[in-house]
Amino acid sequence: MKEKDLILDLQDLYVRFEVEDGVVHAVNGLSLQIERGKTLGLVGETGAGKTTTALSLLRLVSEPPGVVECERLIVDGKDVMALSQKELESFRGNDIAMIFQDPMTALNPVFTVGDQIAETIAIHENISQTEAQKKAIDMLELVGIQGERADEYPHQFSGGMKQRVIIAIALACQPRLLIADEPTTALDVTIQAQVLNLMRELRDHYKTSMIMITHDLGIVAQICDEVAVVYAGNIVEYGTLQDIFNRTKHPYTEGLFNSLPNIRDRKAELNPIKGLMPDPTNLPQGCPFHPRCPYADEKCKEEQSVKWVSDTHYIRCIAYEREGFHIKLEEKR
Amino acid sequence: MLRYILKRFLMMIPVLLAVSFVVYFLMDLAPGDIVSSMAPADASEADIERMREELGLSGNIFERYTRYIGNLLRGDLGMSLSMKRPVINVFFERFPATLKLAFGSIFIALVISIPLGISAATNHRSWIDGTSMVLSMLGLSMPSFWLGLLLILGFSLKLGWLPSGGSGFFSAIILPAITLGAAQAGNLTRITRSSMLEVTRQDYLRTARAKGVAENVVIRKHALKNALIPIITVFGSTLGNALGGAVAIETVFSWPGVGRLTVAAINVRDMNLATGCIIMFTIFLTLTLLIVDIAYAFADPRIKAQYSR
Ligand SMILES: Nc1ncnc2c1ncn2[C@@H]1O[C@H](COP(=O)(O)OP(=O)(O)O)[C@@H](O)[C@H]1O
Ligand SMILES: [Mg+2]
Numbered sequence: 203m204k205e206k207d208l209i210l211d212l213q214d215l216y217v218r219f220e221v222e223d224g225v226v227h228a229v230n231g232l233s234l235q236i237e238r239g240k241t242l243g244l245v246g247e248t249g250a251g252k253t254t255t256a257l258s259l260l261r262l263v264s265e266p267p268g269v270v271e272c273e274r275l276i277v278d279g280k281d282v283m284a285l286s287q288k289e290l291e292s293f294r295g296n297d298i299a300m301i302f303q304d305p306m307t308a309l310n311p312v313f314t315v316g317d318q319i320a321e322t323i324a325i326h327e328n329i330s331q332t333e334a335q336k337k338a339i340d341m342l343e344l345v346g347i348q349g350e351r352a353d354e355y356p357h358q359f360s361g362g363m364k365q366r367v368i369i370a371i372a373l374a375c376q377p378r379l380l381i382a383d384e385p386t387t388a389l390d391v392t393i394q395a396q397v398l399n400l401m402r403e404l405r406d407h408y409k410t411s412m413i414m415i416t417h418d419l420g421i422v423a424q425i426c427d428e429v430a431v432v433y434a435g436n437i438v439e440y441g442t443l444q445d446i447f448n449r450t451k452h453p454y455t456e457g458l459f460n461s462l463p464n465i466r467d468r469k470a471e472l473n474p475i476k477g478l479m480p481d482p483t484n485l486p487q488g489c490p491f492h493p494r495c496p497y498a499d500e501k502c503k504e505e506q507s508v509k510w511v512s513d514t515h516y517i518r519c520i521a522y523e524r525e526g527f528h529i530k531l532e533e534k535r
Numbered sequence: 536m537l538r539y540i541l542k543r544f545l546m547m548i549p550v551l552l553a554v555s556f557v558v559y560f561l562m563d564l565a566p567g568d569i570v571s572s573m574a575p576a577d578a579s580e581a582d583i584e585r586m587r588e589e590l591g592l593s594g595n596i597f598e599r600y601t602r603y604i605g606n607l608l609r610g611d612l613g614m615s616l617s618m619k620r621p622v623i624n625v626f627f628e629r630f631p632a633t634l635k636l637a638f639g640s641i642f643i644a645l646v647i648s649i650p651l652g653i654s655a656a657t658n659h660r661s662w663i664d665g666t667s668m669v670l671s672m673l674g675l676s677m678p679s680f681w682l683g684l685l686l687i688l689g690f691s692l693k694l695g696w697l698p699s700g701g702s703g704f705f706s707a708i709i710l711p712a713i714t715l716g717a718a719q720a721g722n723l724t725r726i727t728r729s730s731m732l733e734v735t736r737q738d739y740l741r742t743a744r745a746k747g748v749a750e751n752v753v754i755r756k757h758a759l760k761n762a763l764i765p766i767i768t769v770f771g772s773t774l775g776n777a778l779g780g781a782v783a784i785e786t787v788f789s790w791p792g793v794g795r796l797t798v799a800a801i802n803v804r805d806m807n808l809a810t811g812c813i814i815m816f817t818i819f820l821t822l823t824l825l826i827v828d829i830a831y832a833f834a835d836p837r838i839k840a841q842y843s844r
Contacts, residue, residue: 260745262741291749292747294745294747295746296747299745307738307739308738308739308741308742310742310760311835311836312834313760321743321748322747325746355837355840357836357837357840358840368742371742371746
């Protein structure tokens, strides 16, 4: 097998939050590799640990209460866990950038959008303030906002426009890896498509590698090459877009697809996954999905292991050890 | 923005009229009558009435008040009967000293409270936070005249480091300014801490950190500029307290400001002088609050935008 050119190599990430009511196990041994130029979708319900994973890559988890441990975290060849504070500052925003979930609160209300874009540029590039301002205006135009609006404040922009500004900030220094944390969740449906298209265009333009965090499988289908389905702080199914959509193997992924509204068959009932996400302060033994899994048996309460079903596709499920097991979704297709 | 300033300026007028009427009315109620105490013992009722007329003290209270305001608008507050000089001149002679003391105390309060409040918030729940909270409670809860006496006792009488009164040298302002600044410092530390705590939870700080902004810049620039908005609001009342408190503390430190002047005027029943001082003082206080309000609008683009429309 040839050596892969990895933009991200994350091995065994654990993040816990030690808070008053106990220890929240947000991320539990998550490993992830992304090839340069690829886009990975990180899919899962709210509380699965997606944001925490992303923040860990920038070393931005607040410690305390957070405790971050990992075997290996290499971004574009840099050993991130070994970086000094100073090195981290030049790493963030330059090698790696993040677009946050809620554009309404992610911009500083007392600075103009132009200043907020120019700030990143001024930090990472050795240029004058006026040049940085000029580049900021170029960035604004790149994301489809008139340059004259650089002097306006965030409150003068709509949600979709704010998200464009945030995209401009994130891409201002052409990061190698861009993390987008549910970039369209807070937006109107019509705006969602525009913003998503913009992100896709810019990604292709700059050849940026990307992590797209979402709970929307539709977005995943549009933009991702690979998909990792996250449950209770770990990946339960990983594969190419085709693997996940056409050769679904994990019962949880099956549940996610079943819970989608079926546009063609309006009479079909919605089929949400039964039960709730487990309490992250008190995760169940064995497979954390077993209390909600329609296929679980006694063994699932005790153990869990990874099974590779092809070169590109694995699941964290032991039901496949059982003779003749396959999930129902496969039958329907 | 100009329209906003103008509007606020016009709104000041009814406030000033109401306040000055209350002051005028109360001073009028005060017992003692300078005319009868000034008149020679053998003066007749008619003589006294004539004197009253000459001094502009005849007629009912509304007539006198209207006349008073009319003169005030022309910059004439009448004569100080005890000093035999125009009230307005006496007032402006003493006012700078009061301003100096008030701003001295605010300077001390700001220099202490802003850094202390920020480090309390950024070290939330640490010993720094605890100590700063105890200190600000102390500053807030100590009556200022009592603190003033304690400081005089310690630093001038016992140690002999600083003068206990007067205004001749720079060092004379230190004790009264600390006395006056303590409560403001307590107040401002608490508000700085709480508004910084509020701001440090905001998403935009995470955005700033993700851009690679250094931590001290995140705090000094991104957080503080937002935290300043509530601080400025409180600062308005702090300024008011400082000016008002200066008047109260001046007597303790024999500071030659408007406060001591007013107290002296009341003691000799020089009502013209006392009324004039209080009304002028109120005008300056209201102006100060207006300036703070405008500063507030400048700190927050959302408010500024609201007014410039
Ligand atoms: N600062 C924090 N303090 C305590 N718990 C946290 C903190 N941040 C996240 N968590 C917890 O970690 C878990 C994972 O959260 P998150 O990563 O935000 O999930 P997602 O982005 O998938 O919705 C949740 O249970 C959340 O409550
Ligand atoms: Mg999230």
